Amino acid sequence: THQAYVTLCTNDAYVVGAMLLAHSLRRTGTRRQIVCMITEQVADFQKDRLQDVFDRVFTVEELDSQDPFHLGLLQRPELGVTLTKLHAWKLTHYDNCVFLDADTLVLTNIDELFERNCFAAAPDIGWPDCFNSGVFVFQPSSAKFEDLVRLLASTGSFDGGDQGLLNEYFADWATQGGEARLPFAYNMTANASYGYAPAFERFKADIKVIHFIGARKPWMGMPDP
Amino acid sequence: THQAYVTLCTNDAYVVGAMLLAHSLRRTGTRRQIVCMITEQVADFQKDRLQDVFDRVFTVEELDSQDPFHLGLLQRPELGVTLTKLHAWKLTHYDNCVFLDADTLVLTNIDELFERNCFAAAPDIGWPDCFNSGVFVFQPSSAKFEDLVRLLASTGSFDGGDQGLLNEYFADWATQGGEARLPFAYNMTANASYGYAPAFERFKADIKVIHFIGARKPWMGMPDP
Numbered sequence: 001t002h003q004a005y006v007t008l009c010t011n012d013a014y015v016v017g018a019m020l021l022a023h024s025l026r027r028t029g030t031r032r033q034i035v036c037m038i039t040e041q042v043a044d045f046q047k048d049r050l051q052d053v054f055d056r057v058f059t060v061e062e063l064d065s066q067d068p069f070h071l072g073l074l075q076r077p078e079l080g081v082t083l084t085k086l087h088a089w090k091l092t093h094y095d096n097c098v099f100l101d102a103d104t105l106v107l108t109n110i111d112e113l114f115e116r117n118c119f120a121a122a123p124d125i126g127w128p129d130c131f132n133s134g135v136f137v138f139q140p141s142s143a144k145f146e147d148l149v150r151l152l153a154s155t156g157s158f159d160g161g162d163q164g165l166l167n168e169y170f171a172d173w174a175t176q177g178g179e180a181r182l183p184f185a186y187n188m189t190a191n192a193s194y195g196y197a198p199a200f201e202r203f204k205a206d207i208k209v210i211h212f213i214g215a216r217k218p219w220m221g222m223p224d225p
Numbered sequence: 226t227h228q229a230y231v232t233l234c235t236n237d238a239y240v241v242g243a244m245l246l247a248h249s250l251r252r253t254g255t256r257r258q259i260v261c262m263i264t265e266q267v268a269d270f271q272k273d274r275l276q277d278v279f280d281r282v283f284t285v286e287e288l289d290s291q292d293p294f295h296l297g298l299l300q301r302p303e304l305g306v307t308l309t310k311l312h313a314w315k316l317t318h319y320d321n322c323v324f325l326d327a328d329t330l331v332l333t334n335i336d337e338l339f340e341r342n343c344f345a346a347a348p349d350i351g352w353p354d355c356f357n358s359g360v361f362v363f364q365p366s367s368a369k370f371e372d373l374v375r376l377l378a379s380t381g382s383f384d385g386g387d388q389g390l391l392n393e394y395f396a397d398w399a400t401q402g403g404e405a406r407l408p409f410a411y412n413m414t415a416n417a418s419y420g421y422a423p424a425f426e427r428f429k430a431d432i433k434v435i436h437f438i439g440a441r442k443p444w445m446g447m448p449d450p
């Protein structure tokens with residue numbers, strides 16, 4: 001099959017997250033390829049660990065928005081490197097892929113996502129007419145990659161990271177509906193459980209993917225006291 | 226025309242909010258009726274003030290979920306009375322209505338909402354596959370009112386208020402798309418401006434309705450020190 005789950009790990013800090021994601025995918029019994037993009041910043045021994053759990057590990061070039069103004073609004077200066085995610089569109093030996101952030105965990109088989117043949121994503125809880133770019137279905141295409149890089153150079157990303165750029169590019173997502181809209185259950189950002197607790201209680205049994213957004217990730221241990 | 230903007234004010238605490246809403250609607254130059262539902266709890270002199278700015282003021286019976294468990298999850302025990310909102314479906318001398326919470330402010334003419342001929346609402350930032358019930362387009366119908374009250378008696382509201390019940394009733398809203406989905410610009414919950422600040426900066430010029438969700442409303446003055 002020419003279908004794959006794809007994640008990204010630009011540095012050692014995200015290696016454990018990526019490995020946990022890969023393990024969680026294996027547990028669902030999927031037969032799709034599970035692949036990881038890394039950059040040269042990832043240490044060799046970490047790359048070996050990734051190769052143990054991923055079917056393939058690709059090295060890509062780091063992309064960076066170098067956009068302190070917008071990243072400042074987001075209060076996450078480190079997120080410029082998430083633009084490296086765009087390289088996923090160059091994995092053209094696959095027809096259809098599901099991208100998952102390295103800070104996601106898959107709870108149940110989600111292979112049905114490969115039935116969608118368009119870009120598809122779930123709403124962001126910060127501004128729900130934007131999608132969250134931590135989980136999305138996409139079709140690799142060198143032409144699309146070039147378009148995205150051109151848009152980055154001309155307009156830039158409104159949040160300095162990949163999410164702002166992708167929402168600019170797929171600007172009709174909010175009104176489009178249908179196949180393009182993934183249920184929130186495929187990208188349940190963990191903080192939603194206290195944002196509207198009764199809805200969490202009502203719908204928690206349906207959750208398929210948990211996404212640990214925010215600067216501190218569960219595998220990074222406790223914050224400094 | 227048989228079309229109206231409708232709001233609700235069950236007690237004196239929401240009178241100022243309702244009046245501000247009515248004034249904000251007048252400023253947009255709308256020629257639709259602007260009407261307010263109240264309960265017997267509203268003092269007579271407050272009712273007089275409302276009658277000065279609304280085209281009509283209707284007295285309805287208070288509905289209450291009396292559901293401490295779910296309202297406890299929401300940490301808003303006072304929201305049971307928001308079920309009184311259901312009475313809007315009984316305003317059958319109107320064909321098509323736009324309901325607006327008393328804590329909303331309209332910034333620009335939104336009469337285009339009356340072109341929708343189905344139930345329509347915008348996503349909730351707490352759980353974005355639910356809609357927020359502070360702004361919605363609806364078609365009054367005694368049969369629908371009865372259905373809603375029956376659902377309240379059988380299943381109940383998962384959050385103890387109107388939003389949980391309405392999301393249970395219009396359960397296919399999230400996947401339906403099209404006409405049923407209002408852009409977030411029609412119900413911009415004010416706290417979204419810090420939830421995802423770059424998106425607020427990018428899209429703030431499009432905002433049509435601001436919704437001041439939460440226990441403390443702007444007209445209630447400063448919180449106790």
Ligand SMILES: O=c1ccn([C@@H]2O[C@H](COP(=O)(O)OP(=O)(O)O)[C@@H](O)[C@H]2O)c(=O)[nH]1
Nearest residue numbers: 008009010011014082101102103134213214
């Ligand atoms: O230094 C970084 C920051 C991010 N990422 C990748 O980019 C994704 C998006 O960043 P993050 O999940 O931290 O953003 P959030 O979801 O918190 O907005 C991560 O999950 C990783 O896959 C990475 O590899 N190195």
Ligand SMILES: O=c1ccn([C@@H]2O[C@H](COP(=O)(O)OP(=O)(O)O)[C@@H](O)[C@H]2O)c(=O)[nH]1
Nearest residue numbers: 233234235236239307326327328359438439
């Ligand atoms: O004591 C109350 C509580 C609520 N409401 C009405 O119900 C709506 C929904 O409640 P609220 O706006 O406080 O809920 P939130 O939007 O903060 O969830 C209000 O805007 C009012 O129209 C009311 O009249 N009296």
Ligand SMILES: [Mn+2]
Nearest residue numbers: 101103134213
């Ligand atoms: Mn993430």
Ligand SMILES: [Mn+2]
Nearest residue numbers: 326328359438
């Ligand atoms: Mn409200």
